[in-house]
Amino acid sequence: MVNENLVKDVVKEPYKYGFVTDIETDKIEKGLNEDIIKLISQKKEEPKFLLDFRLKAFKKWKKMKEPDWATLGYKKIDYQDIIYYSAPKQKEKISSLDEVDPKLLETFDKLGIPLTEQKKLTNVAVDAVFDSVSIATTFREELAEHGVIFCSISEAVKNHADLIEKYLGTVVPASDNYFAALNSAVFSDGSFVYIPKGVTCPMDLSSYFRINSGDSGQFERTLIIAEESSSVSYLEGCTAPMFDTNTLHAAVVELVALDDASIKYSTVQNWYAGDEEGIGGIFNFVTKRGKCLGKRSKISWSQVETGSAITWKYPSCLLLGEESVGEFYSVALTNNLQQADTGTKMIHIGPKTKSTIVSKGISAGKSKNSYRGLVKMGTKATGSRNYSQCDSMLIGDQASANTFPYIKSQQPNSEIEHEASTCRISEDQLFYLQSRGIEFEEAVSMMVSGFCRDVFNQLPMEFAAEADKLLALKLEGSVG
């Protein structure tokens, strides 16, 4: 039995990123219809193929039903009560960072993502996205020297339309699911990465997504293409202000890896989670999928999910290329009334494909945390292997954890291995650490990071330390 009051104290750490930037915005009216979609496309000066893509997606979306199979409970979303485009007002054409509104730079400064030349992070190139638009991308020239394209997707639509037309929607088709269709119809901005043949990207690439407006949704779209024998490590961070309403975030991320290419995609998701009574917070419905198209290609997802009132996401891998490799490393922490239904799909299509799933769910407070994963071996996936490990940790006695592993094998000559465990931080463990002079909260965070070690080891160095700290903060007061 864990002391209730102490538990409560630990989770009370205020959300550090809850401020709102007061800035003039260009918002369109609420609601969703063909005219709105045309307006978004027009504002972004898009080519016709993209407008058609959007309109087709919208038609499909209208016929689809919001999925209800996840173990999530929430108030019905009114899709006509959302603003689908909101951008800070800026000069028409911005040629350098000096012309970016200082308020925006300040915002990212406050979030620990300085963008200006003097202060920018030295070993990571950053694309900063504010509500519906990308504000700035650092290190573009340096990357260009290597032939690496890293820019906002809107820019890519203008400057690299051929690549967009070739790959957009090929991994996550518009009709894939309800939220992917919605995103395909209304997506505003996001990041685009292209790594040419044989290039190892000289630095980590990173996108930072910031929701600022309370009544607009965020629908970003990310597309990463790694040509033959190239590799890239990409990081994604997210925060949002504290509002007592729920904001919808429905993103789509598509990755394509060709022969011998590797993509490592890491996320630290810290959207506002709502308050202790479950008021406010982001509804996070995200479709992330990578296609290992080439032989021996590799896509590795690692995620640390700590924010959002609701998380619904299953970063997946389509393993087409022979000997391609898919990985999914996840830590999902829920507290108070947060709900998470997250996991992955590993679809083995090619022969000798390999996948690894390591999922660590931590539920505190009255939260619900579910792992949902599919491992499928297709008829041609001979000699393929999967290993899954799903562990849950419960903190306190009111949280819940579920594991839903789905396994489908059409190939007898393949191996699937699944391990699962559930544990609770016991009073005895806490007492043991405390009786060695370690303070209660430090003891909890030591055990939680110990529990997550296998996943943290997969994160890029600077992310791992941040993730560790973030978990400690999130748990402060949650254990007693």
Place this chain on the structure above:
Amino acid sequence: MQSQMKESDPILEVENLSASTDNLPILKGVSLTVYPGEIHAIMGRNGCGKSTLSKIIAGHPSYNITNGDIKFLGENINSLEPEERSQSGIFLGFQYPIEIPGVSNLEFLRVSTNARRKFLNKEELDTFDFEELVKEKLEIVKMDHAFLSRSVNQGFSGGEKKRNEILQMALLEPKIAILDETDSGLDIDALRIVASGIKKISNAQTGIILITHYQRLLDEIKPNYVHVMSDGQIIKTGESDLALELEEKGYEWTDNFIKET
């Protein structure tokens, strides 16, 4: 010798201590005073309250003190958190050391040692300096360096767990160590290592309470006093030969003391 020792102030004073868990009384008025340099042994049947006494002194949250006081270096510590007690110099060697998956033993030992050092106004040790210190202490319990890279107590044999406890004692340099059945589950060689480790760590300024069922640990470490506990009380106190007598006659013999009192 005895009177000389008592000229200094006691390290630990347990005064008429009663305690319960889930409203079930476990301790029913225990008194015990430990002076610097003293070794006390507490013996008694399973369930007599020996382990409970040790946990309450260390501050386990499952037990409520219903009466009496615990004083450490003259200060009442009834309301101190377990970590505060540890930092100030109380050490409990666990009967069943707890496994903490994923937490490296080395990091655990370092954080723990630094918490004590901070209390003593000593400089906290970084990873490198700590490695040096821990190497030296590993010698005392004849443990291999490889133990440090494993998770705390996870997959350790019974003997390894107990040696890890003594290693912690060596690092923390407590004023008083309460060792709860540190000898149980040890083979003869391991028992000698543990016993000699305890002797090396203790000195004229420290106090030790050994909770044990067996004479064999007391052959290695000779206690100044032996207390026999039964049903939450100390029913008899004697010198080291009391343990021998107990070994010979069994706990049934002690039942007579209760009838007498």
